[in-house]
Amino acid sequence: MASVRIGVSGWRYPHWRGRFYPRGLPQRRELEHVATRFPTVELDGSFYSLQRPASYLAWRDATPPGFVFAVKGGRFITHMKRLRDARTPLANVFASGVLALGDRLGPLLWQLPERQRCDLDVLEQFLDLLPASTRAAARLAEEHDDKLRTAAWTDVDADRPVRHALEARHRSFEDPAALRLLREHGVALVVSEGAGRWPLLDHVTAPLVYVRLHGRTRLYASGYAPRTLDEWAGRVRAWYDDGRDVVVYLDNDGDAHAPCDALALTARLADVAVPAAAG
Secondary structure, X not given: OOOEEEEEEOOOOHHHEOOOEOOOOOHHHHHHHHHHHOOEEEEOHHHHOOOOXXXXXXXXXXXXXXXXXXXXOOHHHHHHOOOOOOHHHHHHHHHOOHHHHHHHEEEEEEEOOXXXXXXXXXXXXXXXXXXXXXXXXXXXXXXXXXOOXXXXXXXXOOOOEOOEEEEOOOHHHHOHHHHHHHHHHOOEEOXXXXXXXXXXXXXXXXXXXXXXXXXXXXXXXXXXOHHHHHHHHHHHHHHHHOOOEEEEEEOOOHHHHHHHHHHHHHHHOOOOEOOOOOO
């Protein structure tokens, strides 16, 4: 059965305190609070550096059953390697503790630089490497190298599907051959709104539709007007009615717009959206 999950991108924002987070809430309990309002969140820190198994375990334990994390893949792979020669770096990502999330593990997000054009050979080689299950990810994790500076985590408690989403920010990824590769591998092409700074690519390429809303008029800063949220709610409902799972992450964190807009979008889809755990 299809599902709709709406959440936010990251949760450690000092300017959310007193606006979204209750005054006096300790920082260590912010994720716990997020999980009472949303059923999912994007893990952003994993984009900047390899995290530790202890951190993933702590995040897992701070959230209730049914909550899922979208894990943002490392920029070393997407921005430095530009998807080339990615096998060992991917092994490091999965060995860093991602699998410790267990049943809280949601999709992996791979965000490309704005100027990166589509190279079909590179894209196909990268997609071929992406593990489709937790056991496949654990096998890949065994190939980690010494850039992993903590103990490797290669255990899985069950074999679960692993989904992937590619956030391309260049129109060359609309090449029919690129879309065909994504469909063949079951990888979602992210529907990413970035205040007009990059094209909004809305091609459905997988059973999962992955949406990132970074702001319509000001990147990471502008809130979404009610009419615009109505438009997005309509699009999400159409994907859901087509039998697609949909995840939506608000990334317009300025002035705490993201959690407010995520709650407003959830209200518009209350009959189909997965509810957060009661707090």
